[in-house]
Amino acid sequence: MFSKKIVLAFMLLVGLYSASYAENTFSKMASGKPTLIQEGQKKKWCSVCGMNLKMFYKTSHTAKLKDGKKRQYCSMRCLAVDSHEHNISLSSIQVVDVNSEKLIDANKAFYVLNSKVKGTMSKVSKLAFASEDEAKAFAKKYDGEVTDFKTAFAKANASLEKDIAMIQMKKEKKMYPMGKKLFEKKCQESINPMDYVEINQLKSAIVSNKLCQPLKEKQLQAVTLYLWDVKRVKGADEHLKKIVVNKDEKCPVCGMFAYKFPKWVAQIFYKNGQTEQHYSFDGVKDLMKFYFDAKKENITEILVSDYYSQKAIDGQKAFYVIGSDVSGPMGNELIPFEKEADAKTFLHDHNGKSVVTFDKITKEDVFKLDK
Amino acid sequence: MSRKINLYLVEYAINALFRNRSKNIFIMVVFTLLTALLSSVFFITGSIKHELQSTVDALPQIVVQKIKAGRHYDIDTSVADEILNITGVSEALPRVWGYYYFENAGVNFSVMGIEQYAQQYKKSFDTVVNKFDFDELDSSKQMVVGEGVKKVMEKNYYNKYFNFIKPDGTFKQLSIAGTFKGDTKLESNDMILMSTENVREIFDIAENKATDIVVKVPNPEEITTIASKIKLLYPDSRVITSNDLQVSYQNIFDYKSGLFLALFTVALFTFFMIIYDKASGLSSEEKREIGILKAIGWRVDNVLKEKFYEAFIISFLAFLVGTLLAFAFVYLFRAPLLREIFVGYSQLKTSFELPFVFDIQTLFLVFFLSVPIYIAATIIPSWRAATLEVDEVIR
Numbered sequence: 001m002f003s004k005k006i007v008l009a010f011m012l013l014v015g016l017y018s019a020s021y022a023e024n025t026f027s028k029m030a031s032g033k034p035t036l037i038q039e040g041q042k043k044k045w046c047s048v049c050g051m052n053l054k055m056f057y058k059t060s061h062t063a064k065l066k067d068g069k070k071r072q073y074c075s076m077r078c079l080a081v082d083s084h085e086h087n088i089s090l091s092s093i094q095v096v097d098v099n100s101e102k103l104i105d106a107n108k109a110f111y112v113l114n115s116k117v118k119g120t121m122s123k124v125s126k127l128a129f130a131s132e133d134e135a136k137a138f139a140k141k142y143d144g145e146v147t148d149f150k151t152a153f154a155k156a157n158a159s160l161e162k163d164i165a166m167i168q169m170k171k172e173k174k175m176y177p178m179g180k181k182l183f184e185k186k187c188q189e190s191i192n193p194m195d196y197v198e199i200n201q202l203k204s205a206i207v208s209n210k211l212c213q214p215l216k217e218k219q220l221q222a223v224t225l226y227l228w229d230v231k232r233v234k235g236a237d238e239h240l241k242k243i244v245v246n247k248d249e250k251c252p253v254c255g256m257f258a259y260k261f262p263k264w265v266a267q268i269f270y271k272n273g274q275t276e277q278h279y280s281f282d283g284v285k286d287l288m289k290f291y292f293d294a295k296k297e298n299i300t301e302i303l304v305s306d307y308y309s310q311k312a313i314d315g316q317k318a319f320y321v322i323g324s325d326v327s328g329p330m331g332n333e334l335i336p337f338e339k340e341a342d343a344k345t346f347l348h349d350h351n352g353k354s355v356v357t358f359d360k361i362t363k364e365d366v367f368k369l370d371k
Numbered sequence: 372m373s374r375k376i377n378l379y380l381v382e383y384a385i386n387a388l389f390r391n392r393s394k395n396i397f398i399m400v401v402f403t404l405l406t407a408l409l410s411s412v413f414f415i416t417g418s419i420k421h422e423l424q425s426t427v428d429a430l431p432q433i434v435v436q437k438i439k440a441g442r443h444y445d446i447d448t449s450v451a452d453e454i455l456n457i458t459g460v461s462e463a464l465p466r467v468w469g470y471y472y473f474e475n476a477g478v479n480f481s482v483m484g485i486e487q488y489a490q491q492y493k494k495s496f497d498t499v500v501n502k503f504d505f506d507e508l509d510s511s512k513q514m515v516v517g518e519g520v521k522k523v524m525e526k527n528y529y530n531k532y533f534n535f536i537k538p539d540g541t542f543k544q545l546s547i548a549g550t551f552k553g554d555t556k557l558e559s560n561d562m563i564l565m566s567t568e569n570v571r572e573i574f575d576i577a578e579n580k581a582t583d584i585v586v587k588v589p590n591p592e593e594i595t596t597i598a599s600k601i602k603l604l605y606p607d608s609r610v611i612t613s614n615d616l617q618v619s620y621q622n623i624f625d626y627k628s629g630l631f632l633a634l635f636t637v638a639l640f641t642f643f644m645i646i647y648d649k650a651s652g653l654s655s656e657e658k659r660e661i662g663i664l665k666a667i668g669w670r671v672d673n674v675l676k677e678k679f680y681e682a683f684i685i686s687f688l689a690f691l692v693g694t695l696l697a698f699a700f701v702y703l704f705r706a707p708l709l710r711e712i713f714v715g716y717s718q719l720k721t722s723f724e725l726p727f728v729f730d731i732q733t734l735f736l737v738f739f740l741s742v743p744i745y746i747a748a749t750i751i752p753s754w755r756a757a758t759l760e761v762d763e764v765i766r
Binding site: 169170174178181185222263308310311326342345346349 | 455456459460461462463488489490589590592593596
């Protein structure tokens with residue numbers, strides 16, 4: 001009798017545990033065979049980002065272009081991206097119902113936003129349900145709010161810029177380097193990404209034509225992204241390098257050896273007759289002091305070191321933060337950044353006064369830094 | 372002024388050394404032992420410092436762990452993507468690894484998962500990845516072991532493969548594909564590298580979890596800012612920066628070198644006792660010898676030169692033999708007793724070799740601590756005796 005109770009209690013505990021476990025691990029993957037509406041081999045992947053549709057099936061959307069072509073997306077984010085590039089009739093959009101895993105009309109679907117489930121390529125997940133009751137039940141379990149397609153789509157469009165920036169950061173820091181390594185080791189060099197119109201076309205060609213040795217899905221995605229985003233846009237492949245300074249180069253303004261301060265090094269290249277020469281500086285402040293008195297027409301290039309990445313960037317296109325709590329070898333500095341967003345983050349983190357572009361830097365600003 | 376070495380004086384000095392054979396042998400032995408002790412202390416500290424520094428240099432700049440109920444817990448791999456979005460971070464890599472306790476040998480192996488095509492946070496891994504393809508190793512059930520690990524395994528008759536016991540009690544057999552050399556001896560002594568999938572299987576780590584996340588920050592000045600941002604983003608995390616680790620390593624080292632300092636002081640004290648004894652005066656016999664030398668026509672500077680040669684020969688010979696002994700003791704025999712002071716029994720179970728670091732400065736330090744002092748201690752009393760009137764000394 002007693003042992004039976006224990007067994008029952010144990011089973012109950014196990015049951016409870018597995019139930020709570022299941023709650024934390026909502027899978028966006030299709031449980032059965034997903035409905036894929038695109039044609040040919042490429043139907044397995046999203047037409048915009050190339051991600052595997054089976055893996056992200058429960059956030060998947062479909063649409064018809066004005067010319068009749070069918071497209072399927074991994075998420076509402078990719079749909080939003082595509083709607084800016086192509087003419088999509090909003091009435092043709094369909095979405096996967098989370099519970100039945102069938103395609104339903106998106107305009108009639110009920111969306112749960114901001115639930116605990118992580119978004120696909122977006123900070124906020126947008127899951128669709130056929131009926132309001134189902135959506136409410138889901139929202140009760142995983143939190144979130146119930147809305148319709150229009151509001152959800154508007155929100156996706158509103159957060160699009162941020163989402164793209166977020167994904168781009170991940171691609172640049174993680175996927176491209178990985179894709180490059182894989183491409184160089186496992187793939188045929190002859191792959192020309194220009195031959196393909198859509199990213200999923202390229203991806204299916206890699207698989208079906210065996211352009212690469214067998215790859216796992218994640219690796220395949222990395223190679224495809226590298227080929228699509230980096231190789232197709234020529235020149236983007238050349239990753240920026242650090243500024244190189246010889247040991248005998250002194251800053252012409254303050255006389256200090258520039259190589260001792262690799263974090264701050266900046267250079268001006270100028271034409272001297274036929275040859276090109278350069279000066280190295282131990283900071284942008286000294287570079288500017290030199291620049292104000294220099295003959296501008298001889299200057300060919302200005303390089304500065306990006307504060308965050310430490311890579312060499314074009315000084316004339318960079319953004320500078322004035323008056324922060326970070327000081328360089330010569331005290332207060334103008335701190336250079338490649339991206340404006342980075343400069344703003346720095347401004348916020350280090351009590352900066354303002355962000356300026358190269359042409360807005362005045363003599364007054366620079367000499368004020370020394371006071 | 373030509374200053375040729377007077378070979379007759381040198382000959383006389385050597386003969387004088389032999390005349391007082393027993394006394395000089397005793398001085399020589401004590402001197403040799405002292406220089407040997409001093410220089411081995413310096414050699415060991417130098418080597419360990421070098422080893423620690425290279426360990427610290429190889430450390431990732433920021434390590435992020437998840438803490439639950441005060442204990443380390445597996446972290447979501449999605450956290451890495453989130454960290455990657457912080458400006459100033461260039462890499463955020465989830466690591467899958469753990470300690471595997473090998474009961475037969477009583478040692479812990481660090482089992483490390485390697486992803487072939489992801490960025491590697493360590494230079495030594497880059498070379499390993501170039502040599503072995505971990506995707507292929509995964510499908511052929513192989514692993515790469517550190518040189519020290521290989522020895523431990525061979526001692527336990529695991530020559531070609533090793534059986535890992537998984538948490539559910541079943542075996543996971545992996546064969547040894549080869550060995551690798553780490554940046555530091557410490558590293559290659561206990562590390563096993565294999566594909567991430569295999570590590571997940573051995574330690575039962577879920578697909579979307581990792582042991583910790585290492586973060587790379589190109590500008591070291593930003594490390595603290597980024598560490599605090601991560602902490603704000605994930606309040607349940609423990610964020611360890613390389614500076615923190617360096618400080619704690621340094622603390623252990625400093626504590627241990629305190630013990631060495633005690634040894635060092637004792638050795639030096641003994642040395643100065645002997646010197647004091649010598650400098651406090653010459654025996655009447657030695658005084659008489661100087662007196663006779665002067666009586667037969669030696670000048671003061673001849674006497675001093677002869678005494679200088681005597682002292683120099685004995686002290687320099689002792690110094691040379693002492694340092695050579697120390698070299699052999701530390702680097703050939705791996706400092707059997709002294710090492711125990713540094714390598715705590717509990718901190719490191721697998722033995723590790725002291726890397727050979729030749730530092731000319733320590734040699735000079737030992738030289739100037741011993742040879743000139745001994746020479747001075749011999750010459751000064753001789754000079755005092757030599758400047759006295761001859762009849763006063765002989766009488």
